[in-house]
Amino acid sequence: MSKRFEGTDTYVATEDLMVAVNASVTLERPLLVKGEPGTGKTILAHEIAKALATPLIQWHIKSTTKAQQGLYEYDAVARLRDSQLGDPRVHDIGNYIVKGRLWEAFASEVRPVLLIDEIDKADIEFPNDLLLELDRMEFHVYETKATVVARQRPIVVITSNNEKELPDAFLRRCFFHYIRFPDRETMERIVDVHYPGIQKRLVHDALTVFFEIRDVPGMKKKPSTSELLDWLKLLLAEDVPPEALRAGDSRKLIPPLYGALLKNEQDIHLFERLAFLHRREGS
Numbered sequence: 001m002s003k004r005f006e007g008t009d010t011y012v013a014t015e016d017l018m019v020a021v022n023a024s025v026t027l028e029r030p031l032l033v034k035g036e037p038g039t040g041k042t043i044l045a046h047e048i049a050k051a052l053a054t055p056l057i058q059w060h061i062k063s064t065t066k067a068q069q070g071l072y073e074y075d076a077v078a079r080l081r082d083s084q085l086g087d088p089r090v091h092d093i094g095n096y097i098v099k100g101r102l103w104e105a106f107a108s109e110v111r112p113v114l115l116i117d118e119i120d121k122a123d124i125e126f127p128n129d130l131l132l133e134l135d136r137m138e139f140h141v142y143e144t145k146a147t148v149v150a151r152q153r154p155i156v157v158i159t160s161n162n163e164k165e166l167p168d169a170f171l172r173r174c175f176f177h178y179i180r181f182p183d184r185e186t187m188e189r190i191v192d193v194h195y196p197g198i199q200k201r202l203v204h205d206a207l208t209v210f211f212e213i214r215d216v217p218g219m220k221k222k223p224s225t226s227e228l229l230d231w232l233k234l235l236l237a238e239d240v241p242p243e244a245l246r247a248g249d250s251r252k253l254i255p256p257l258y259g260a261l262l263k264n265e266q267d268i269h270l271f272e273r274l275a276f277l278h279r280r281e282g283s
Contacts, residue, residue, distance in 0.1 A: 190225060
């Protein structure tokens, strides 16, 4: 695939992220993407597929997900039920093999993007259990004695929220990229992509409040990019003027429509205490 990833009209990609994506494609190694929640790890796979005009196959990992499910599952219960009903389908065991996401990616006629999302949610052995298949790009179906071989190596994007350490053997086979939280300039570009023509003063003041909130010590959950965009959408919908965000009144320490930014009671209580202290200092 000769086309290079350079971001899209809806996704602002930094230079180092573009380098990482294209290096992963060139090396034909999975791209392991880490970063705090809300930095665009999952959406990156969507945008790579969009930019390269290729299908996206998504495998969202849960705590109960097993690596085998990505290859295939044998539905023995359905076969037993059909045998009791005298269904002739039971004579072909292949009728009860359910293809997993890796099989779909391997069988795709066009080189797809395969997203393995939040791999760190699964059991610690999960990444190691995928090593052989991701390396060889093939696997064996024991029930049918067939070998599934990838038509071409998919572009594999793996995301992790750092909930647990990944095995060294797995890390060696990946190209790694950490998405840093966007700086103010990058965030302005992201906002501009989502809300073209938005009032510059509103963006300036909203970003100031946003980054001030993120810098408050003791925050349990710092607001993310997606939450900033939600907040801006509400500010626009409610026609909140920029001056309402930067009021000198210490009682306005908690910003309007803060529910889009602060997502738990501990952080709200933290800001309420700060507002109380500001009022005491001002009196």
